[in-house]
Amino acid sequence: KVVAVIMVGGPTKGTRFRPLSFNTPKPLFPLAGQPMVHHPISACKRIPNLVQIFLIGFYEEREFTLYVSSISNELKVPVRYLREDKPHGSAGSLYYFRNLIMEDAPSHIFLLNCDVCCNFPLTDMLEAHRRYGGMGTLLASKVSAESAYQFGELVADPITKELLHYTEKPETFVSDLINCGVYVFTPEIFNAIQDVSTHREDRANLRLISSFESLQLATRSLPTDFVRLDQDILSPLAGKKQLYTYETMDFWEQIKAPGISLKCSALYLAQFRLTSPDLLASGDGTKSALIIGDVYVHPSAKVHPTAKIGPNVSISANVRVAAGVRLICCIVLDDVEVKENAVVMNAIVGWKSIIGKWSRVQAEGDYNAKLGVTILGEAVTIEDEVVVIDSIVLPNKTLNVSVQEEIIL
């Protein structure tokens, strides 16, 4: 049997995702029309003998209740949200819920970060992991040498694929092969985490008896139950024939800032072409708008037949798109109204926002630049004929003048 655990973090973790994480937990932000966490969950569903999926986080329980029950019904696999009373770190939180995770006596445990976008080749990873015979296998990917410092950098044996060296976000370049935040472990991982806590406890006790000065030091060090998977487990266990790597040649992105979610939405829409083409708008029929490329339209949205939509557009529930509107490369969230002849390009339009007639909300489309994607927070009103370029508008603002390269607070 196999179980999967998805780390969803908590409200203090999603701060870089503002203004889109003010009212919606980042893991539920829609990419290609589905909550971010839905993509790893559907990938887990494809693992043979999967018996349970756990989401572990420190968001309020009620934020996930609805989603967890609907996805469990849809996939016919129990999905449970487990709430930590405080953050325990990526490995500490797995350990904290070890009894529940081991309930079905699984032989393997998948661990996935919720804020990564890839095609999650989990079954292939499991096969490779069985072949390697170690305690854990992590998904690795090549990125550009300039961007590698943002991730865990690693060195693997070219033949055996053993993880030989691991450094978390190093200041000087080590390798362009990085940790994707997707792992498979045997239950041995719990002993490894336990060892880290025990060691830390021993050290803290030693310091306590030695002197008052050290007491201060000890209280400043990490709590014994806070264990990070990368620094505390992967680094020390590299080169000990316990950890292996599986390299993906397919797409991989990390979702920290809001702009990149537009690229991830495009990647997932493109993947739907292969996995679930029924989710993509076809544009067939005389009453339908003109659809270009990969587009998702929620069934409750109303799109005028003279609108032109795509590529890479995702339209959420109850959105109204009026006549003559042009939408290119954008995410339009629930209850938005786009009025006649407005243009939205390289932008994310927050829940309940209103875009006036003949107005333009657009950006250059550089996903990694701070203002490369225009973002309207929740309930923003753009009045008629107003142009918003390369800007971020915080929730509940009304714009009656045009702006460029501004953050409207």
Ligand code: GDD
């Ligand atoms: N439940 C819970 N509790 N989740 C947590 C906690 C915690 O205490 N701390 C982090 N997480 C979740 C985050 O929400 C995220 O999904 C994942 O665990 C990893 O978060 P971080 O520990 O903040 O690391 P990171 O995202 O900066 O980097 C990690 O992922 C990269 C890949 O995206 C590292 O493992 C890097 O090496 C790796 O490249």
